[in-house]
Amino acid sequence: MKSPIQIYYQIGDFYQNHRRYVKSRSDKQLRYKNAVHLTKDCDPEGNTVDGAPIVPCGLIAWSLFNDTYTISVNKKAIEVNKKDIAWKSDKTDKFGSDIYPSNFQKGSLIGGAKLNESIPLSEQEDLIVWMRTAALPTFRKLYGRIETDIMANDQLTVVIQNNYNTYSFGGSKALVLSTTSWIGGKNNFIGVAYLTIGGLCIFLAVGFVVLLYMVKPRTLGDPSYLSWNRDTPDHPN
Numbered sequence: 001m002k003s004p005i006q007i008y009y010q011i012g013d014f015y016q017n018h019r020r021y022v023k024s025r026s027d028k029q030l031r032y033k034n035a036v037h038l039t040k041d042c043d044p045e046g047n048t049v050d051g052a053p054i055v056p057c058g059l060i061a062w063s064l065f066n067d068t069y070t071i072s073v074n075k076k077a078i079e080v081n082k083k084d085i086a087w088k089s090d091k092t093d094k095f096g097s098d099i100y101p102s103n104f105q106k107g108s109l110i111g112g113a114k115l116n117e118s119i120p121l122s123e124q125e126d127l128i129v130w131m132r133t134a135a136l137p138t139f140r141k142l143y144g145r146i147e148t149d150i151m152a153n154d155q156l157t158v159v160i161q162n163n164y165n166t167y168s169f170g171g172s173k174a175l176v177l178s179t180t181s182w183i184g185g186k187n188n189f190i191g192v193a194y195l196t197i198g199g200l201c202i203f204l205a206v207g208f209v210v211l212l213y214m215v216k217p218r219t220l221g222d223p224s225y226l227s228w229n230r231d232t233p234d235h236p237n
Helices: 019-023 027-031 088-094 125-131 190-214
Strands: 003-012 070-073 141-148 156-161 172-178
Touching: 070 141, 070 190, 088 125
Parallel strands: none
Antiparallel strands: 003 141, 003 172, 070 156
């Protein structure tokens, strides 16, 4: 596997697209310093029991993935690069560089990972990746990158700190290593979907042609009724 090697965590049967879950966030709070009090849409993770705003608030941030992976090749630990794993547009346009976590994961029920309160939200890339919610119940999110090649006969060892509780809702977790090319990573779903929809469109087009021109063709009009043929002797009165 040629570097860079992408490390993804995959979660199954986790419905990030649930309407109540998707709405449980405050985009203005994430972006603007004077909007940290805007937690109306974040219930039940909007404010502490003392009424102080939670930053970042909402169920999406509260359920932040917190498994960790330590990877070694041939019994030698290798570094996982976690820089630039989030979209640049998300870091610059959706998360403020002057917004810092506060009162996060300090309630009686801990949902997931904790955040370093000395690092602004625009640099909390694990959070930014997680906050871009998935459309399907089984999804992958980028955890980091391996910047060295892994050869065919190398022994790869992964030590997983199993923190994230998917067992309570019958979910699943997996670790995925993948390489990418200039057209992106390998994902059969998009290709299969395009071929299926394209084939269906061709089938419908052929069906309409057969129906309109062979099975039930349209009756042609009498050209003698055209305006330039009305003055001819054979025009019907």
